Amino acid sequence: MRTFLITRFTAVMLLCGALQPALAQVNPTPTDTTKKYANPGGVSAPGNKPFFKSKLFKAVAIPAVLITYGAITAQGDAGINHREREFVQKQFRPVSTTLDNTFIFLPYVELGAVALAGVESRNDRINTLLIIAKGEAIMLASTFAVKYLANETRPNGSDNLSFPSGHTAQAFLAASIVHTEFRDKSQWYGVGAYTIATSVAALRMINDKHWQSDVVAGAGFGILSAHLAYLSHRNRWGRKSIGRDVSMTPAYLGTGASGVSLSWRPTK
Numbered sequence: 001m002r003t004f005l006i007t008r009f010t011a012v013m014l015l016c017g018a019l020q021p022a023l024a025q026v027n028p029t030p031t032d033t034t035k036k037y038a039n040p041g042g043v044s045a046p047g048n049k050p051f052f053k054s055k056l057f058k059a060v061a062i063p064a065v066l067i068t069y070g071a072i073t074a075q076g077d078a079g080i081n082h083r084e085r086e087f088v089q090k091q092f093r094p095v096s097t098t099l100d101n102t103f104i105f106l107p108y109v110e111l112g113a114v115a116l117a118g119v120e121s122r123n124d125r126i127n128t129l130l131i132i133a134k135g136e137a138i139m140l141a142s143t144f145a146v147k148y149l150a151n152e153t154r155p156n157g158s159d160n161l162s163f164p165s166g167h168t169a170q171a172f173l174a175a176s177i178v179h180t181e182f183r184d185k186s187q188w189y190g191v192g193a194y195t196i197a198t199s200v201a202a203l204r205m206i207n208d209k210h211w212q213s214d215v216v217a218g219a220g221f222g223i224l225s226a227h228l229a230y231l232s233h234r235n236r237w238g239r240k241s242i243g244r245d246v247s248m249t250p251a252y253l254g255t256g257a258s259g260v261s262l263s264w265r266p267t268k
Helices: 002-026 055-073 079-091 097-103 106-116 125-150 166-182 187-206 212-231
Strands: 245-252 258-265
Touching: 055 079, 055 212, 079 187, 079 212, 097 166, 097 187, 106 125, 106 166, 106 187, 125 166, 125 212, 166 187, 166 212, 187 212
Parallel strands: none
Antiparallel strands: 245 258
């Protein structure tokens, strides 16, 4: 009898040992499924971009360098300003100031001419005008505030509003807008606009209106104003383009005279 019980007990223990792996497979440990749709693609969430790769850093980096350089070298008729003024006076004669006052708007003329030629800009006409207005407001407010705070005397001694150069700031603001609007089409539009702006800076020094530090800082203020205008332009008006179908083609009249035909078809 004792042998029979031992045999039965041994058989039961062996049977339980054989069934345990099977039971473990039938009733697996439950897993947490509350977050199974949080990341369905299995791709890890991107981390924050480094500051030097942010839009704000890219917008202010170059203008900050130009403005800082201009502020450090703004020493009146001393240091590098004195040397650059002597070099300019030896190499160039004063030019009519009419060119200074005219060239500052030439980048905007280029902007309008390229748009009329049918080249599609980054923004439509309304938003481009809003960006220009915003950039002009930022540029005028910042440059004139610094002019009165710096109280820097001009090389010709006419007043104490030398630093920074407002003409240069205006020209580089317009050039930056031209570059931003058409850089996806061709970089040469920006090259032409910045060449005009650099010419304005040179003319201001040739005419003895500004020191070198003034025009360098003025370029920084102009570029910074354009970048800030674009960064702050989040809510776009008229999301559909308005008046993009503008073209300008040569025209020949029956009398033998030639001219230009301008066509415009507003978009719906």
